[in-house]
Amino acid sequence: MDWPTDAAAHGPAPAPAPTTAAPADERLPAAWPPGVPREIPAPVDSLWSLLAASAARWPDKPALVFYDAPLRYAALVREAEALAGWLQQDAGVQRGDRVLLLSQNCPQLVVANYAVFRADAVVVPVNAMWTAAEVADVVADSGAAVAVVAQELLPVLRPLLDAGTLRHAVVICYADALTAQTPLAIPPFVAAPRAPLDHPALVAWPAVQAAARRPAPHRATAGDLCVLPYTSGTTGRPKGCRHTHGTVQSANVAAVAWRGLRDSEVFLGLAPIFHMLGMQNGMHLPLMIGATVVMLPRWDRDAALDLIERYGVSCWAAPPAMLLDFFSNPAVAGRRLASLHLVHGGSAPMPDALAQRMKDGWGLDYNEGYGMTETASFLHGNPRHRAKRGTLGLPGPGVRSRLIDPASGADVPPGEVGEIVTRGPQVMLGYWRRPDADRESFVERDGHRWLRTGDLAVVDADGYYVMRDRLKRMITVSGYKVWPAEVENLLYGHPAVHEACVVGVGDERSGEAVRALVVCKPGAAPAEADFLAWCRAHMAVYKAPRSVRFVDALPKSNTGKILWRELQERENRGQPG
CATH class of the missing domain: 3.30.300.30 (ANL, C-terminal domain)
Known part of the structure; x- marks a missing residue:
């Protein structure tokens, strides 16, 4: 896909040509962003192919910056290919196999994601805060037998390694990515040197890179599974969301068009990559368009401020809780945020007082949206030129949403509260080996399959969705x-x-x-x-x-x-x- 390269003002990016016309009787909302298509092209290639295209176009451009140490696009691809070759030749990973990733944000974690894609396999992202028992449940359900893990989180996997459930694990040391002097305060867990490995199933990241295995030809396409993020259900049993290269891309292509993003952007990658907000906005979307991500392993409001100012960060996806802490920092003053033109997110209500403080103090509008793990993040968004504070915005490109009575399934009359059901190219295929959950979570209407979100909302006169409550207990x-x-x-x-x-x-x-x-x-x-x-x-x-x-x-x-x-x-x- 040919992304725009104009590094001038951040206006709407040229929209990709639609592949499917909207129904003749369907009118776009009056607030629909100018130049944004109603439909988006159906993806064809894998996420790996998009990264490879970015690397071919900008080989020397920093893809990631970690404590002032850059990892350039060409090096990112080279390291991912080396790990992919090792996964295939040494760990026996085959097409469609699941590979567990357990780490906080770092360049190696990004490399590992794309190495799994290059090996035609499926990423199982794991929350770095989960306990050993919680991780064991996901390993058992997904069938993952190979892992990539940060060394401070290795004790979480130790029981699985001792039992032989995990056959191989590549161990990350964050300090290996620190290749530059930096005035930033580096936390001890990041600066910690590589620890000796004491299990036959373990191999250090540098050893894998030094082996420089060549992977087999890449075969995955847009229809292949690529990531299996787990989300708990009302029974408490985690469920894996079956996302393909195509569903993940579709959410990002829609977000790029909706928000007018370009390859000149600099993204702040603070939201955890194991979470869909960070996975999409701090990794896949920026790398897809050839942008740069400035990354930290965990939240640090002082370091975040320094990085925004130093690297001219322009885009930041953050939940309200993170922003509340950030803007309570007295050092956030003057023109230190002058480069920021987009701060967006969702997942929780944005306090009106904080939104107003951002607007009054720095001219920043918090761009609220709506999405789920099941929809690869972006689903609804507020138009940047006509945002309505406190709303979920409009269904984005390619998305159709409606409100139904959760008991009868009938459409609710205008102005009344109903459950949001939605369909679009970013909606997951279904839950991993859970046909029972699929039956509960999808409904057939008008010849289409709609995802039940469990969220109750009302649609205002302009077509904006306003959250009212949760049907699910969450x-x-x-x-x-x-x-x-x-x-x-x-x-x-x-x-x-x-x-x-x-x-x-x-x-x-x-x-x-x-x-x-x-x-x-x-x-x-x-x-x-x-x-x-x-x-x-x-x-x-x-x-x-x-x-x-x-x-x-x-x-x-x-x-x-x-x-x-x-x-x-x-x-x-x-x-x-």
């Missing part, structure tokens, strides 16, 4: 999904817990926080601090309850089910559980 903590049933299952592992219910409560920094309502076993009376510490030790930090109420009983239905909705409503009203 809590969003700093952009991460937390399913109460999963946390409750873990809470029952505490020796003092007789019954438990988890609800979400408002939190100024993270949007929402997890609260546990607990009935203790007779004679048990754990201290609140001890209970919360136990939770942090047994589950990912964003899932762990931030607070707990010990109660005498929980309300139940006639069939004995805990009335979680009633408890959630009490918390919303500020009443004790």
Whole structure:
């Protein structure tokens, strides 16, 4: 695909020619961005092919910058090919095999993603905050037998290596990517030297690169699976979303056209790459158009500010919680953000006070959108020239959304609340080996297959979607999904817990926080601090309850089910559980 190369003002990029015309009776909303097509071309090639095209066009351009150390496009491709060859020849990875990636943001993680694609295999991204038990569940479900892992996270995989479930693991040392002097403060876990490897299944990243294996010819196309991100369901059991090279590309092609992005952009890659927001906006989309990503392994507001100013960062995808912390930094002053022209995101409501502060202080509009893991991130967006604060925006190029009654499936009348159902080329094929979940999550209407989002919204007179509630039981903590049933299952592992219910409560920094309502076993009376510490030790930090109420009983239905909705409503009203 021929992306624009004009490095001048950031106007709308030339739109790709549509391949499918919109129905004759379908009118575009009045706020539709000028020059943006209603449909997008159907992808043909793999994500690897797009990276290779960018490297052929800009071999010496920095694709990534990590603590001032650049990795140029040609070097990125060379390193990915070496790892792909090793995966195929030494680890036995074949077309369609799943490969686990467990690391915080770093150049090696980007290389590993594209090496898996080059080997015609499928990436299984793992949250760096997950526990060993959580990772083991994903390994068992996906069937991954090979991993790439950062050395500080290696203990999480140790039980799987000892059991032989994982046959091979390539170990990343972040310090190997530090090839330049930098005034930035480098965290100890990044600067830590390479540790000795003490397991026969382990191999160091430099050894793989030094072997310089040549991979077999690349065969994957747009229809091949490329990534299997896991998202928990209402039962607490993780589900893998089956995304192809085509679904991932479709979301990004639509986002590029919608936001007017060009190869001259510099992206700030702070959102975790294992999360769809960071995966798309801090890796696949920038590399697809030949842009540069300035990357940090984890959130650091001072370093982020320095990098924005030093590299002229123009685009930043960030959840509201990250921006709340960033703009509370007194050093964010003057013209240090002059290069930024797009700050966007979603996953949680944007506080109006913060949005207004960004606008008044720096002239920045937070461009709110809407997407899911199941839709490869971008689905709806606010037009940049006619954004409406507090809305999900309009369905983007190639996307059709509608509101239905969640019980009957009938379309709801204009102005009434309904569940968002959607279809488009970025929607996943379905869940990995979960036909039961597919039956629950997709509906057939008018000869098309629509994804049920579980989100309740209303459409205003201009066609903008406005979120009202969640049909699914879910809590969003700093952009991460937390399913109460999963946390409750873990809470029952505490020796003092007789019954438990988890609800979400408002939190100024993270949007929402997890609260546990607990009935203790007779004679048990754990201290609140001890209970919360136990939770942090047994589950990912964003899932762990931030607070707990010990109660005498929980309300139940006639069939004995805990009335979680009633408890959630009490918390919303500020009443004790």
